[in-house]
Amino acid sequence: MKDCSLFIVSGKVWTFGDNCDTGQIVPGRYIPVTDSHELAKHAFEDVAPNFVKEVQKGDIVVAGTNFGCGSSREHAPKALKFAGVSAVVAESFARIFYRNALNIGLLAIPVFGIRKETKQGDLLEIDVTRGIVKNCTRNKTFKFVPYDQFIIDMLAEGGITKYTLKMLEKND
Amino acid sequence: MQGTLTQKLLAKAAGREAVQPGEIVHIEPDLVMTHDHQGPMTLCEFNQMGIKKVWNPEKIVIVLDHRTPTQSTIAAQNHQLLRKFAKDQGITRFFDVGEGICHDILAEKGFVQPGKLIVATDSHTVTAGAIGAFATGIGSSEMAAVWARGKLWLRVPETIKVILTGKPPAFVGGKDVALKLLQVLTTDGATYKAVEFHGDGLRYLNMDERMTLCNMCLEMGAKNAIIPPDEVTEDFLKEKEITDYEVITPDKNAEYSRVIEINLLDLEPLVAKPYSPDNVAAAKEVEEENVVINQAIIGTCTNGRMTDMRLAAKILEGKKVKPGVRFLIVPATKKVYLQAVKEGLVEIFTNAGAMVGVPCCGPCGAYGMGAMADDEVCITAGSRNFVGRLGAPEARIYLGNSATVAASAVAGKVIDPRSMMGGV
Ligand code: SF4
Numbered sequence: 308m309k310d311c312s313l314f315i316v317s318g319k320v321w322t323f324g325d326n327c328d329t330g331q332i333v334p335g336r337y338i339p340v341t342d343s344h345e346l347a348k349h350a351f352e353d354v355a356p357n358f359v360k361e362v363q364k365g366d367i368v369v370a371g372t373n374f375g376c377g378s379s380r381e382h383a384p385k386a387l388k389f390a391g392v393s394a395v396v397a398e399s400f401a402r403i404f405y406r407n408a409l410n411i412g413l414l415a416i417p418v419f420g421i422r423k424e425t426k427q428g429d430l431l432e433i434d435v436t437r438g439i440v441k442n443c444t445r446n447k448t449f450k451f452v453p454y455d456q457f458i459i460d461m462l463a464e465g466g467i468t469k470y471t472l473k474m475l476e477k478n479d
Numbered sequence: 480m481q482g483t484l485t486q487k488l489l490a491k492a493a494g495r496e497a498v499q500p501g502e503i504v505h506i507e508p509d510l511v512m513t514h515d516h517q518g519p520m521t522l523c524e525f526n527q528m529g530i531k532k533v534w535n536p537e538k539i540v541i542v543l544d545h546r547t548p549t550q551s552t553i554a555a556q557n558h559q560l561l562r563k564f565a566k567d568q569g570i571t572r573f574f575d576v577g578e579g580i581c582h583d584i585l586a587e588k589g590f591v592q593p594g595k596l597i598v599a600t601d602s603h604t605v606t607a608g609a610i611g612a613f614a615t616g617i618g619s620s621e622m623a624a625v626w627a628r629g630k631l632w633l634r635v636p637e638t639i640k641v642i643l644t645g646k647p648p649a650f651v652g653g654k655d656v657a658l659k660l661l662q663v664l665t666t667d668g669a670t671y672k673a674v675e676f677h678g679d680g681l682r683y684l685n686m687d688e689r690m691t692l693c694n695m696c697l698e699m700g701a702k703n704a705i706i707p708p709d710e711v712t713e714d715f716l717k718e719k720e721i722t723d724y725e726v727i728t729p730d731k732n733a734e735y736s737r738v739i740e741i742n743l744l745d746l747e748p749l750v751a752k753p754y755s756p757d758n759v760a761a762a763k764e765v766e767e768e769n770v771v772i773n774q775a776i777i778g779t780c781t782n783g784r785m786t787d788m789r790l791a792a793k794i795l796e797g798k799k800v801k802p803g804v805r806f807l808i809v810p811a812t813k814k815v816y817l818q819a820v821k822e823g824l825v826e827i828f829t830n831a832g833a834m835v836g837v838p839c840c841g842p843c844g845a846y847g848m849g850a851m852a853d854d855e856v857c858i859t860a861g862s863r864n865f866v867g868r869l870g871a872p873e874a875r876i877y878l879g880n881s882a883t884v885a886a887s888a889v890a891g892k893v894i895d896p897r898s899m900m901g902g903v
Contacts, residue, residue, distance in 0.1 A: 467624045
């Protein structure tokens with residue numbers, strides 16, 4: 308494993324509700340933007356205008372069910388990652404968001420029952436390899452099924468692009 | 480080997496005896512597709528990887544269908560980039576502006592066959608499951624990686640079994656089955672899951688209707704939808720002279736996460752009201768609400784095929800679209816367009832006061848046509864009625880089958896087609 312710090316992350320919580328669609332994560336008017344740093348400046352612009360101003364590197368998004376539903380734009384996970392978000396923990400994810408997030412190297416973790424036990428500003432600690440989320444503020448622990456080894460390897464490389472290049476180098 | 484059809488197809492592709500839901504498998508897809516919406520970002524990611532040659536040009540399809548007929552300088556530049564890329568890489572399955580909508584092209588050209596594994600940078604890729612393929616949508620970085628290396632990871636989904644029984648009444652089709660299912664499952668009831676169709680009711684759904692049904696499963700969050708190959712599939716492929724495919728069927732003792740039964744005989748024309756495809760009501764009920772419309776649309780990869788054209792013509796023949804309603808009919812592909820001309824349908828549409836468009840995605844998301852103003856109402860045979868899907872956020876979109884849309888265009892308000900055409 309390359310970078311252990313990737314697999315134990317901790318940060319302050321930003322909460323969102325159910326069915327937070329990709330249009331709330333990055334409004335559709337920014338679709339022509341392809342630069343990820345630029346996209347990051349508009350994360351949650353319409354639903355949480357203070358997010359971009361106050362988010363700190365490592366912060367964690369905690370949301371309800373079906374996070375990232377709607378249009379399949381990859382802009383959404385990219386904006387969160389480049390805004391500094393280390394992980395999104397949600398009751399459940401829309402499929403393409405989940406996939407896009409892991410592929411670009413953003414942690415997306417489905418954890419049942421977490422939303423109602425977590426408040427804005429709580430401190431969370433996630434042990435990715437062991438499958439544990441700890442709410443340090445409320446002293447509560449949640450479990451999730453750890454990622455497959457392949458996903459861990461891909462995350463360690465920083466996403467599918469770098470992983471693929473490495474595999475090609477190895478002639479795999 | 481035991482499993483649902485999706486599990487069996489994934490096991491086979493991964494060279495495994497069997498696979499379990501939740502496992503991750505690595506496969507080489509049989510076919511990958513991208514279009515002019517996601518293609519430019521895919522191309523940008525691919526170029527950034529610094530790779531010179533794609534893994535296999537014969538397995539790559541590129542379709543220009545979203546921003547077509549070319550609507551802006553940016554669209555034209557994107558088209559130019561993709562055209563050049565296809566030429567440089569020797570990608571011969573390149574379909575230029577005007578050929579039609581990607582999912583329909585894949586099916587029509589015979590690229591989709593039972594058992595094949597297909598991924599594309601489009602959520603409605605699930606449509607291809609109607610022909611017994613495993614087909615799902617992926618992101619653009621991921622497609623760039625597939626172009627480079629030809630490998631893909633997939634999480635094996637659980638499967639929901641849907642059993643369709645009975646014969647649907649007149650003016651009820653694949654769209655209504657899908658809307659019924661959306662009512663039961665809601666927009667996230669099938670998230671991550673495969674939806675597999677069974678039952679004697681399937682025999683009453685032709686391939687066009689089946690594609691509509693599988694297409695709309697995406698709105699339930701499904702990873703893929705699939706119909707095990709049967710005589711309808713066989714006839715569809717025979718017409719294309721495709722006979723040498725392997726028939727794989729789900730095991731009798733396969734485990735399903737949920738089983739849903741729908742008796743088609745009990746169905747009636749349904750409508751999804753704003754702003755969600757699962758906000759479903761009977762067209763009859765909506766008719767009583769007196770919803771006056773400004774626009775009607777038949778087309779898109781959901782309902783732009785010959786079955787839809789014929790249904791629309793049956794209703795429009797000898798009638799006129801209500802003044803004040805703009806009615807767009809856009810065949811999904813060039814082939815559908817030509818067939819509609821040959822059968823005299825385009826004449827019927829035009830005489831009735833409808834406008835017939837060039838095959839493209841256009842009116843699905845107001846890409847160059849079909850845009851709405853605030854406070855306007857549209858009924859469409861497409862798949863989505865989210866806020867702002869057709870431009871103005873205040874515009875209200877209703878979804879219905881093609882008969883419902885055509886009858887509503889004539890009535891000038893949302894109606895049940897049976898109110899105009901009789902019960903049976
Ligand atoms: S017709 Fe609509 S849903 Fe289908 S591929 Fe085009 S934009 Fe997507």
